[in-house]
Amino acid sequence: MARSTDTQNGPLDSQAAIERTLSVIGDKWSILVVRAVLRGVRRFDELIDDLGIARPVLAERLKRLVAHDVLAKVPYQEHPARYEYRLTEAGLALSPVLVALVRWSETHLPNVEPTTALVHAPCGTELEQAFWCRTCATTFGPSAIRGVQADAAVGADHPGDHSG
Amino acid sequence: MARSTDTQNGPLDSQAAIERTLSVIGDKWSILVVRAVLRGVRRFDELIDDLGIARPVLAERLKRLVAHDVLAKVPYQEHPARYEYRLTEAGLALSPVLVALVRWSETHLPNVEPTTALVHAPCGTELEQAFWCRTCATTFGPSAIRGVQADAAVGADHPGDHSG
DNA sequence: CAGGATCCAAATGGATACTG
């Protein structure tokens, strides 16, 4: 509520600015959606397949990103009207954020295998159990498992990451 | 689940890297905590007051950030043992992320008054109602209100931002 | 001051089924 320095803010001190950015792309999926579009994944079901995001969630994210002028919804055929999503200038301008995120991961986070499935734990059942994160010293429930390698889920040396 | 290109990833294509970074600082508070520490707010109750974060939430975030070597917990007095939190090298290395976030907000987001209260809506009751975001075309409940100017909550020209 | 333990309301998100 009462923040100490609302005035006299330097470049790194713009809490409001950070929060406003996060209010647009600060959720778990938005940045990933932006990145997917940047990679060329532009259509709804492609994004569904590519990201493993739930349908209503993707729909809402796309709507928000379009509303905030990060993405543009452009038609690519007519007969059944079909649209795809493209980055706007503002969306493209998010690249530095992505780069910063990637660089930090590469320089300051322990490596994991690039084949690690990071969005969803495998649907198999042997991982449908609690997961102990050695780094966090926390136990995560099955649905919290993110980035767990299929064969090294429990007891491995910080096999992956988790959200939450 | 099935992502298209797990291999042949360029620098911007490292979905895994992005997700791993987000798994550490991707929640609503962690980045704000880092930034507060960067500003010199280093002690538990200071952070509570400064951020308006709930006690158990801050405790958990600090623990995670320490575990992931973003913050260090260092004693600053002994008799009652007291600790404060400082940025590690890895934590300091998050500056580019903060800068990118701030820059994007400044160049691609509509301006709002810097006095806007962005973490919590005022505790007064006249704002304890639904909030219509013109940009998102979405209605947000009272607890979703973030960054609402006290006197221009409803009907203003996109008065602030919201999370969720 | 620096947390830990509870409790509870709310939001998030996934699955699924339906529609133009």
Add this chain to the structure above:
DNA sequence: CAGTATCCATTTGGATCCTG
């Protein structure tokens, strides 16, 4: 294909109280 409408399990986070 591109969503929308429901429904429900889980998670999140805030408030409050307690402790060394």
